[in-house]
Amino acid sequence: MDAVPALTEVPPAQFVIVGDNVRLATYSWGDVEADPVLCVHGFGSSTRDNWVNTGWVRDLLRAGYRVIAVDQRGHGASDKPYDAASYTMPTLVSDLVAVLDTYLLDQVRYLGYSLGGRVGWQLAVDAPEHVERAVLGGIPDGRPLARLRVDQARAFLDHGEPVQDATTLRYVSLAERVPGNDLRALVAIAEGMRLGETDPDPSSPPQQPVLIATGTEDPIHDQSKHLAGLLPRGEFADIPGRHHVNAPGARAFREAGMDFLGR
Numbered sequence: 001m002d003a004v005p006a007l008t009e010v011p012p013a014q015f016v017i018v019g020d021n022v023r024l025a026t027y028s029w030g031d032v033e034a035d036p037v038l039c040v041h042g043f044g045s046s047t048r049d050n051w052v053n054t055g056w057v058r059d060l061l062r063a064g065y066r067v068i069a070v071d072q073r074g075h076g077a078s079d080k081p082y083d084a085a086s087y088t089m090p091t092l093v094s095d096l097v098a099v100l101d102t103y104l105l106d107q108v109r110y111l112g113y114s115l116g117g118r119v120g121w122q123l124a125v126d127a128p129e130h131v132e133r134a135v136l137g138g139i140p141d142g143r144p145l146a147r148l149r150v151d152q153a154r155a156f157l158d159h160g161e162p163v164q165d166a167t168t169l170r171y172v173s174l175a176e177r178v179p180g181n182d183l184r185a186l187v188a189i190a191e192g193m194r195l196g197e198t199d200p201d202p203s204s205p206p207q208q209p210v211l212i213a214t215g216t217e218d219p220i221h222d223q224s225k226h227l228a229g230l231l232p233r234g235e236f237a238d239i240p241g242r243h244h245v246n247a248p249g250a251r252a253f254r255e256a257g258m259d260f261l262g263r
Contacts, residue, residue: 162232
């Protein structure tokens with residue numbers, strides 16, 4: 001594995017078309033016969049932003065895994081519907097099942113962060129045969145932009161009106177930091193994720209081994225630790241000194257995650 005470069009390149013996207021004709025951009029690295037890891041990014045991010053630029057793909061390849069990653073709908077190179085109903089939790093889970101079916105993968109180790117962690121929780125519950133074990137970073141916050149003032153975000157998009165709410169302004173700024181993001185689609189995701197119960201249900205947890213990891217400076221840190229304690233085979237790892245946005249690139253997160261995936 002010494003041939004793996006320090007900065008892994010992103011290969012051309014391979015598109016998977018799912019049931020509602022949305023195209024999902026997927027990426028693959030490594031030996032097709034190796035044990036697969038499915039990587040799913042967080043809200044407002046992408047495969048490149050969450051997993052390539054942070055060194056995760058590099059480390060997974062050096063450990064001998066095959067890596068499959070997906071830009072979730074509304075993100076990266078995937079299609080970006082503007083209809084909130086396109087972003088319910090069952091839809092996001094079924095997207096991942098379609099990706100696994102397309103790649104002919106029966107079971108994977110799962111790596112997800114924030115929204116990707118939340119969807120991974122539900123995938124492990126609803127399609128447990130597909131998930132051997134999972135690393136879920138930055139959950140239980142299942143409603144991205146839960147405090148977003150949708151009215152102000154839409155007024156900004158439609159009429160250029162300045163955003164007054166500080167939280168909404170911060171989220172808009174964060175969304176705009178990743179090249180290719182479409183703020184209108186991200187607002188639709190925030191609306192769609194409010195349809196139904198989207199926070200993890202501790203009364204129906206994944207039965208597989210699960211590591212939850214959260215930054216010590218993340219406001220949801222204590223909730224994450226509590227949630228890990230409710231899992232039948234759960235563990236928790238601190239990501240020291242990191243908040244929700246910069247935790248994916250922490251060495252402590254990679255080391256804990258790689259150790260857990262390799263058991």
